[in-house]
Amino acid sequence: MRKERGLLIVLSGPSGVGKGTVRKELFSQPNTNYEYSISMTTRQPREGEVDGVDYFFKSREAFEALIEEGGLLEHAEFVGNYYGTPLTYVNETLDAGRDVFLEIEVQGAAQIREKAPDALFIFLAPPSISELRDRLVGRGTETEEVIAKRIATANEEVEMMNLYDYVVENDEVQNACERINAIIMAEHCRRERVEKRYLSMLKGE
Numbered sequence: 001m002r003k004e005r006g007l008l009i010v011l012s013g014p015s016g017v018g019k020g021t022v023r024k025e026l027f028s029q030p031n032t033n034y035e036y037s038i039s040m041t042t043r044q045p046r047e048g049e050v051d052g053v054d055y056f057f058k059s060r061e062a063f064e065a066l067i068e069e070g071g072l073l074e075h076a077e078f079v080g081n082y083y084g085t086p087l088t089y090v091n092e093t094l095d096a097g098r099d100v101f102l103e104i105e106v107q108g109a110a111q112i113r114e115k116a117p118d119a120l121f122i123f124l125a126p127p128s129i130s131e132l133r134d135r136l137v138g139r140g141t142e143t144e145e146v147i148a149k150r151i152a153t154a155n156e157e158v159e160m161m162n163l164y165d166y167v168v169e170n171d172e173v174q175n176a177c178e179r180i181n182a183i184i185m186a187e188h189c190r191r192e193r194v195e196k197r198y199l200s201m202l203k204g205e
């Protein structure tokens, strides 16, 4: 029997909304059955970040060479740095029937909508822009200048919300995780139902 291709899950949303926190919580749960795709970036590692775990940290030259070679499923420049998704890992994992989880910003998500329209798109939304600012400031990893740029970008990013299949508010991390898992489960059920219905239609049942 043909092996089902895995589901590509895209979690996106403005910087500081809690994507990383929610993703880490999802992956710390024992029953998680999707794989995380580690991104590449030209940003400097933050304290405690590990190459090959948090990101694959690359020089701009190496990143641009990879773009040229077509080695990225999508890529974007975000507040002065490149970020991108390695293509081979995603394809191989999906082909093996496993779901792949991407945590990326909105420009990259828009590219995936073009290339892989059957992916599942989830937008993580903040309770408010002022709460978003508080979270970015509270995280304490960026300078005031970078925070201001990220907030300006966030105002544009929230306008992209309507391009997503689902919007999940990140009020509490546990709530957001439960909603995301419920959406993924429902999406699998929906796809199975659609496929069954299509098969029986083909068979003239």
Ligand SMILES: Nc1nc2c(ncn2[C@@H]2O[C@H](COP(=O)(O)OP(=O)(O)O)[C@@H](O)[C@H]2O)c(=O)[nH]1
Residues within 6 Å of the ligand: 013, 014, 015, 016, 019, 020, 039, 040, 043, 074, 075, 076, 078, 083, 084, 085, 103, 104, 105, 106, 107, 108, 109
């Ligand atoms: N397009 C794209 N965006 C990414 C990728 N990896 C991470 N990002 C996003 O790039 C933005 C900046 O990431 P980062 O510098 O780690 O900051 P943080 O997410 O606010 O902690 C965030 O919105 C990430 O979700 C990727 O592979 N592609």
Ligand SMILES: Nc1ncnc2c1ncn2[C@@H]1O[C@H](COP(=O)(O)OP(=O)(O)O)[C@@H](O)[C@H]1O
Residues within 6 Å of the ligand: 013, 014, 015, 016, 017, 018, 019, 020, 021, 022, 135, 136, 138, 139, 170, 171, 172, 173
């Ligand atoms: N639901 C939440 N309530 C309060 N603070 C949160 C919540 N989710 C994340 N945070 C905090 O907000 C800050 C930004 O979260 P982070 O996961 O780094 O965001 P992103 O990856 O979207 O940039 C962190 O300090 C994190 O602890």
